[in-house]
Amino acid sequence: MNELRLPSDGPLSWAAELPFYQAGLAGYSDYAMRMVARKHGCPYCITEAMLDHFLINGGKGLEVAELREDDHPICGQLMGSHADEIAAGAKILDGLGYDVIDVNIACPQKKIKRKSRGGHLLSVPDEAIEILKAVADAVEGSRPLTVKMRRAFDDSNEALDGFHKIFQAAIELGYSGVTVHGRTVEQKYIGPSTWESLRKIVDEYGHEHVRHAATKHQKFMIGGSGDIWQTSDIFAMIEQTGVDVVSVARGCIGNPWIFEQARAMAQRKKGGGQGVGDKQGGDAPRIYEQRDVLLEHFELSMQLYGEQQAARMMRKFGIRFSRHHPEGEQIKAAFIKVKGLDAWQGVLDEFYAVDGVGVGVDAAVPDEARTQVSEESCGS
The missing domain is CATH 3.20.20.70 (Aldolase class I)
Incomplete structure (x- = not known):
């Protein structure tokens, strides 16, 4: 059979x-x-x-x-x-x-x-x-x-x-x-x-x-x-x-x-090599990698919604992205205030201008993973 x-x-x-x-x-x-x-x-x-x-x-x-x-x-x-x-x-x-x-x-x-x-x-x-x-x-x-x-x-x-x-x-x-x-x-x-x-x-x-x-x-x-x-x-x-x-x-x-x-x-x-990029299946993304993705994501969102709506949409993403950065709490507070592309770029200029190692994989896990309490929308 x-x-x-x-x-x-x-x-x-x-x-x-x-x-x-x-x-x-x-x-x-x-x-x-x-x-x-x-x-x-x-x-x-x-x-x-x-x-x-x-x-x-x-x-x-x-x-x-x-x-x-x-x-x-x-x-x-x-x-x-x-x-x-x-x-x-x-x-x-x-x-x-x-x-x-x-x-x-x-x-x-x-x-x-x-x-x-x-x-x-x-x-x-x-x-x-x-x-x-x-x-x-x-x-x-x-x-x-x-x-x-x-x-x-x-x-x-x-x-x-x-x-x-x-x-x-x-x-x-x-x-x-x-x-x-x-x-x-x-x-x-x-x-x-x-x-x-x-x-x-x-x-x-x-x-x-x-x-x-x-x-x-x-x-x-x-x-x-x-x-x-x-x-x-x-x-x-x-x-x-x-x-x-x-x-x-x-x-x-x-x-x-x-x-x-x-x-x-x-x-x-499967013995097929490393795959996409240079990650070893768990390395933290570097600061410049984070910056590039944040900018690309915002630009794609602007194409869909226009600048103001994209800014509102991207705040919640910025908060999530911030946990990969050593200064995550400050970045989170900054992203909450974003109202347009200039402000978004301003956060990147302030916190992502110098490359460095991001937060380790375990430390970057969100709080809800540890508390197992969340009111998130449908998805997981």
């Missing part, structure tokens, strides 16, 4: 060699962030979740979804509460040229629950399955489909049963894979991600094949998510749980070097 394997061509072919990607992050993972990540070795990116009715209604919601030629392979993530509307949204993403379409039934935010979408759907598995079927029917096999889930709605046996019902339906409906976050919806981002739950999922479903693939030997891809803060976490999750790929979410905000380091580590593990 032939061994199951991850795809060797198509938009998911990266997974066999580079088992990580940038997650969809509400309020963060726009074109600018994705391009910075790609430049640093990220093989695949997911958009932040797009609401189906925003796509259907056109205008700004549809404009944001439009793609650029250099932004591939790209997965468009959809979220909605009605099967007919999310099917219409899937057709729009299909027409826009997204390589993969992902259905989000993971987001734990209160406003999502009130709208009966995202992670709420894990509490109503029949409705979730109806949505998955509607998307599959709408796309008609034109491109791979994936799902983002959490390990259950809560810790009850009933919720766990619902999770498995949805997961099994994704397999039977021909989806190419599911990424599971190791927290429940009720947990939000409080407490640790339970990697052991991912191990159990792999043990149960790790030998499934993609039902609608051209060959029965294409492996159903299982991804893991939650508490990925540095490069070593990516490979620790793979080793401890057996997942095929790892979703890097909050850990890559203000830290595109995680992908450069992960690519280098993946290639060294």
Whole structure:
């Protein structure tokens, strides 16, 4: 019997060699962030979740979804509460040229629950399955489909049963894979991600094949998510749980070097050399490297939003980037005050004019990684 394997061509072919990607992050993972990540070795990116009715209604919601030629392979993530509307949204993403379409039934935010979408759907598995079927029917096999889930709605046996019902339906409906976050919806981002739950999922479903693939030997891809803060976490999750790929979410905000380091580590593990750049899979980015990325990210953001909106958008990125600099607290305070390109450049001139060694990888991990308490938007 032939061994199951991850795809060797198509938009998911990266997974066999580079088992990580940038997650969809509400309020963060726009074109600018994705391009910075790609430049640093990220093989695949997911958009932040797009609401189906925003796509259907056109205008700004549809404009944001439009793609650029250099932004591939790209997965468009959809979220909605009605099967007919999310099917219409899937057709729009299909027409826009997204390589993969992902259905989000993971987001734990209160406003999502009130709208009966995202992670709420894990509490109503029949409705979730109806949505998955509607998307599959709408796309008609034109491109791979994936799902983002959490390990259950809560810790009850009933919720766990619902999770498995949805997961099994994704397999039977021909989806190419599911990424599971190791927290429940009720947990939000409080407490640790339970990697052991991912191990159990792999043990149960790790030998499934993609039902609608051209060959029965294409492996159903299982991804893991939650508490990925540095490069070593990516490979620790793979080793401890057996997942095929790892979703890097909050850990890559203000830290595109995680992908450069992960690519280098993946290639060294396969005996293929260092990979992108000079990183050894964990070296701190130097001050000049940080400066160049900060400037590039701001300029890309200006192309999208104009100077004033980009300045507002980039403050939160600057705060995240500041943790790599020895004077992080002062830089954080300075970025908070930024209102335009001149002010942004002023921070770079003041703190990034002299090259030097950045903060070590462990020290640069954000506080929420240590406290395991966060109210971040959907993503990890």
